[in-house]
Amino acid sequence: MNTIDEIKLTRSLHLEKIKTAYKKLGDHIKNQRSRMVDKYFEELKSSYSDFELAHIQFALKAKLDLSDDLMKEVSTSANEYLELAEKMVDNFMDQQMIKESVNNKELKKVEERKTRSKFTAELEEFLKHLQEYIDKVEADETLNTDALSAEIAYMEDKYKEIMKVYDVILSGTEDLEIAEVVGKKSQAERKCREGLFTLRSYVSNKTPQNSPPSSRSSSRKSSPERESFRHKKIDFPKFGGSLRQFVTFKRDFQDMVVEPGYYEKKQMSHILRNECLTGEARNAVHNLHDYDALWAKLDSLYDDEAEVVDQISKQITNLKKLEEEDYDGFVKLVDVIEKADLDLSAMGSTTVLNNPITVRLIMGKCPRSVKKESPESSQIKSRMKNLTPC
Numbered sequence: 580m581n582t583i584d585e586i587k588l589t590r591s592l593h594l595e596k597i598k599t600a601y602k603k604l605g606d607h608i609k610n611q612r613s614r615m616v617d618k619y620f621e622e623l624k625s626s627y628s629d630f631e632l633a634h635i636q637f638a639l640k641a642k643l644d645l646s647d648d649l650m651k652e653v654s655t656s657a658n659e660y661l662e663l664a665e666k667m668v669d670n671f672m673d674q675q676m677i678k679e680s681v682n683n684k685e686l687k688k689v690e691e692r693k694t695r696s697k698f699t700a701e702l703e704e705f706l707k708h709l710q711e712y713i714d715k716v717e718a719d720e721t722l723n724t725d726a727l728s729a730e731i732a733y734m735e736d737k738y739k740e741i742m743k744v745y746d747v748i749l750s751g752t753e754d755l756e757i758a759e760v761v762g763k764k765s766q767a768e769r770k771c772r773e774g775l776f777t778l779r780s781y782v783s784n785k786t787p788q789n790s791p792p793s794s795r796s797s798s799r800k801s802s803p804e805r806e807s808f809r810h811k812k813i814d815f816p817k818f819g820g821s822l823r824q825f826v827t828f829k830r831d832f833q834d835m836v837v838e839p840g841y842y843e844k845k846q847m848s849h850i851l852r853n854e855c856l857t858g859e860a861r862n863a864v865h866n867l868h869d870y871d872a873l874w875a876k877l878d879s880l881y882d883d884e885a886e887v888v889d890q891i892s893k894q895i896t897n898l899k900k901l902e903e904e905d906y907d908g909f910v911k912l913v914d915v916i917e918k919a920d921l922d923l924s925a926m927g928s929t930t931v932l933n934n935p936i937t938v939r940l941i942m943g944k945c946p947r948s949v950k951k952e953s954p955e956s957s958q959i960k961s962r963m964k965n966l967t968p969c
Contacts, residue, residue, distance in 0.1 A: 581636075581640075583637065583640050583641055586633055586636050586637045586640055587637055589633045590630060590633035590634055590637055590653070593626050593627075593629045593630035593633055594630055594653070594656065594657055596622075596626040596629075596630075597623055597626045597627055597630060597657055597660050597661070598660060600619050600620075600622045600623035600626055600664075601623055601660045601663070601664055603615075603619045604616060604619040604620055604623060604664055604667065604668070605667065607619060608667055608668075608671045613675065616668065616671060620664060620668050623660070623661065623664050624661070627657060627660075627661050630657050631654075631657075634650070634653065634654055634657075638650060691748070694748065695748055698744055698745075698748065701741075702741060702767060705734075705737055705738075705741065706767070706770055706771075706774075708734070709734060709770075709771065709774040709775070710774065712727070712730065712774075712778055713774050713777055713778065716777060716778060716781045717777075722781070722785075724782050724785050724786055727778065727781070727782055728782050730778075731775060731778050731779060731782065734775060734778075735775060738771045738775065741767065741771070742764075742768065745764045745767070815835065815836070815850060815854040815855050816828050816831035816832055816835060816855055817855055817856075817857055818855060818856055818857070818860050819856075819857045819858040819859060819860055819861075820858055820859030820860040820863070820881070822881055822883060822886055822887050822890065823887055823890065823891075823922045824922075825877070825881035825882060826882070826922075826925045826926050827922075827925045828855075829877075829882075830925065832851070832855060836850055836851075844870040844871075845870070847870055848868055848869065848870040848873060851870070851873055851874075852864065852865075852867075852868075852873065860877070860880075860881070863876065863877075863880055864876050864877065884926050887922065887923075887926065888923070891919045891922065891923065894915060894919070895915065895916070895919070895941060895944075898912060898915065898944050899944070900943065900944050901944060901945060901946045902946060903946045904946075905946065909945070909946065912941075912944060912945070916941060
C-alpha cells in the first residue's frame with residue numbers, strides 16, 4: 580500500500596505534467612499546429628484526472644478535508660491550468676473555424692465561377708440549336724411535324740432546366756453581379772419563349788385537325804363511375820403494422836373511404852382487408868369480415884400512444900453524439916426529430932418533444948457548432964427549437 584509521502588509525490592508529478600502539457604499546448608497554439616493542440620490538450624486533461632485521484636487519495640490517507648487551505652491551494656493551481664487551457668483551446672478552435680469559413684467561401688467562389696462558365700456555354704449551345712430550327716421554319720423548309728414536336732418537347736424540358744440553374748446561380752451571386760445575371764436570365768427567357776412559340780405555331784398550322792372520337796368510345800372513356808372507381812382504388816391508403824403509422828393511416832382511411840360516402844360497410848370491409856392492409860396487419864385480421872370488428876381488432880393492436888412515445892424516446896436516446904462537420908448525421912438527426920414531431924402531432928400529443936429534458940437530450944446529440952450561440956448556427960438552432968420548443 581502506498582504511503583502518504585508516495586501519494587504526495589505522485590500528486591506532485593501529475594501537477595508537473597499538467598504544467599508541462601500546458602506550456603507545450605500554448606506553443607502549438609501559437610504555431611497553429613492543430614493536431615498537436617489536440618494531443619497536448621488531451622494529455623493535460625488526462626494528467627488532471629490523475630492529479631485529482633491522487634489528491635483525493637492523499638486527503639483520505641492524511642485524514643484531511645479537501646476544503647483545508649493547504650489542500651485548496653494545491654488543487655486551485657491545477658484547476659487554473661485546466662481552465663486556462665480550455666479557454667485557449669476554445670479561442671483556437673473559434674479562430675480555426677473562422678479561417679476555414681473564409682477558405683470555404685473562396686473555394687465556393689471559384690466553383691461558382693466554373694459552374695457559371697460551364698452553364699453559359701451550355702446555354703449558348705441550346706440557343707444556337709433553337710435558332711437553327713427557327714431559321715428552317717422562317718425559310719419555309721418542309722419539316723416532319725412529328726419529329727419537330729418531339730424536338731420541341733425536348734427543348735421545353737431543357738428550357739425549364741436552364742431556368743432552374745439560373746435561379747441556383749442567382750442565389751449564390753454577390754450583390755454587385757446580380758443585375759448582370761438577372762439581365763442575362765431575362766434575355767434568355769425572352770429568346771427561348773419566342774423561339775418555342777414560333778416552332779409550336781408552325782407545328783399547329785401544319786397538323787390537320789383530327790376527327791372527333793366516336794360516341795361509344797367517348798361514352799366509355801367519360802363514364803363517371805368507371806373513372807371514380809379507378810382513381811379511388813389507386814388512392815387507397817396502406818398500412819403494414821407500424822405503430823407510428825397507424826393514426827395517420829386511420830385518418831387517411833376516414834378521409835378517402837368513409838367520408839365521401841361511396842361505400843357501404845361490406846364494401847369498406849373488403850377495401851380495408853384487400854386494398855389497404857398488408858403484411859403483419861393483414862395477417863392479424865385475416866379471419867375477420869365484419870367492418871366494425873376489423874377496426875376494433877386493429878385499434879386493440881396498434882392504437883397505443885404510450886408505446887409510440889416509448890419508441891420515439893428510445894430512438895432519440897439511441898442516436899449517436901455527432902462530430903463536427905458530420906452533415907449527413909445532422910440531417911438524419913433532424914429527420915428523426917421531424918418524423919417524431921409529425922407522428923406525435925397526428926396523435927395530438929407533443930408533450931414528449933416539449934419536455935425540457937428531451938430538448939436537452941436532443942441538443943446533447945448535436946455538434947459543438949450547433950450548441951454554441953453563433954451567427955453560423957442560429958438558423959439551425961432556430962429550426963430545432965421550432966420542432967422542440969422549451
